[in-house]
Amino acid sequence: MLHINDVSFGYSKSGTILKNVDLHVEESTIMGLIGPNGSGKTTLINLICDMLEMQQGSMKLQGSPCSSQQAKLAIMHVGSNDDIPVFLTGLEYIQTMARLYGTRVEAAEVAEYFAQFGMAGAERRLIETYSHGMKKKTQLSCAFLLQCPLTIVDETLNGIDIDAWYVCIQEFKKLRAQGCSVLLCSHDFALLEELCDAIALMWNGALQTPLPYEQINEQFGGIPNWYRTAVMEKAI
Ligand SMILES: Nc1ncnc2c1ncn2[C@@H]1O[C@H](COP(=O)(O)OP(=O)(O)OP(=O)(O)O)[C@@H](O)[C@H]1O
Numbered sequence: 001m002l003h004i005n006d007v008s009f010g011y012s013k014s015g016t017i018l019k020n021v022d023l024h025v026e027e028s029t030i031m032g033l034i035g036p037n038g039s040g041k042t043t044l045i046n047l048i049c050d051m052l053e054m055q056q057g058s059m060k061l062q063g064s065p066c067s068s069q070q071a072k073l074a075i076m077h078v079g080s081n082d083d084i085p086v087f088l089t090g091l092e093y094i095q096t097m098a099r100l101y102g103t104r105v106e107a108a109e110v111a112e113y114f115a116q117f118g119m120a121g122a123e124r125r126l127i128e129t130y131s132h133g134m135k136k137k138t139q140l141s142c143a144f145l146l147q148c149p150l151t152i153v154d155e156t157l158n159g160i161d162i163d164a165w166y167v168c169i170q171e172f173k174k175l176r177a178q179g180c181s182v183l184l185c186s187h188d189f190a191l192l193e194e195l196c197d198a199i200a201l202m203w204n205g206a207l208q209t210p211l212p213y214e215q216i217n218e219q220f221g222g223i224p225n226w227y228r229t230a231v232m233e234k235a236i
Contacts, residue, residue, distance in 0.1 A: 001027050001029075001061065001150060001181055003058075003061075004021060004022060004024070004057070004058075005057055006021070006022060006057040007021045007044070007047065007054070007056065007057030007059060008056040009052065009056070016205060017040050017043050017205050018044060018207075019205045019206045020206070021044060021205075022207065025183060026181070027181055028176050028177070029176070029181045029182075030181070030182045030184055030197050031182070031183050031196065031197065031200060032186065032198070032200065033183060033185040033202065034185070034187065034192065034199060034200075034202070035201055035203055036231060039202040039204055040202050040205045042154055042185070044202070045077070045152055045154050045183070047059060047066070048183075049066070049072075049075060049077045049152065050071075061149070062149060074149040075149075075152060076142075076143045076146055076150070076152070077154070078140060078143050078152065079139075080156060080158065082132055082135035082136055084135055084138060086126065086127045087126065089124050089125055089126055089127065090110065090114065090122060090124075090127060090134075090141075091111075091124055093138060094110050094142045094145060098145070098146060101148070103146065105146070107123075109145055110123050110141065110145065111123055113141035113144060114137075116167055117137040117141065117164050118164065119134055119137065133159050133161060133164070136156060136157070136158075136159055137160060139156065140171075144171040144174070147175060147180055148180065149179075150180070150182070151181075152183045152185075153182060153184050153186070154185045155185060155186060155187070157186065157188060158188075169194050169195060172184075172195050182195075189222075193213070197212065198213060199211060199216060201226075201230055201231065203231055208230070
């Protein structure tokens with residue numbers, strides 16, 4: 001579904017941030033993306049979402065370049081910030097997003113997600129009145145309702161409560177069961193352990209070939225040990 005081949009990128013001529021990155025995410029897959037701060041994860045995500053201009057290599061989603069309209073309609077990006085329009089209600093925001101993606105979401109469906117996330121009725125209030133966590137839950141509800149072929153999650157679950165964390169686990173699994181894929185960038189190992197089929201590790205702009213979660217578990221006894229072996233020992 002998502003095919004990234006030989007992508008290199010730098011913000012300036014002097015420094016390369018991403019080095020010959022390859023990544024392939026198939027349908028019905030939850031792919032974890034981990035790595036130290038500043039290793040290039042968000043840069044890679046911003047390239048997939050066409051927020052940065054490609055310099056080398058190729059990125060295709062379902063056969064179309066990631067910069068094409070076709071690909072953009074197939075990607076939902078849920079970022080780490082909570083920048084959503086505060087002058088809309090949660091319901092208006094989600095229905096506007098649905099229209100942008102050429103689909104419809106009923107008010108009752110939105111109400112159901114808001115209730116599930118412990119904020120029943122708040123979908124009819126202005127986002128301006130929402131807490132940080134409520135804005136995150138609104139973004140996540142939108143992603144779960146739109147069910148794009150690829151959902152990219154960049155540290156979005158930071159700051160949501162534990163009940164919402166469990167709702168998200170269940171909803172990401174539902175997306176996968178429906179044939180959708182998720183690229184899950186997170187430092188939350190428990191979340192990655194619950195969800196990921198495979199995990200790719202970014203180190204200093206280079207992306208290691210993803211390892212299946214079972215292999216990480218069997219070979220290293222879990223993600224923390226694998227991470228420590230692969231990254232922290234290199235950093236000393
Ligand atoms: N707009 C920018 N201009 C110049 N350099 C940037 C820009 N954005 C990021 N960088 C640099 O690119 C490198 C990779 O940053 P990036 O945000 O992709 O890392 P990350 O792996 O997502 O980090 P984190 O885990 O902290 O979110 C860092 O050295 C960062 O300083």
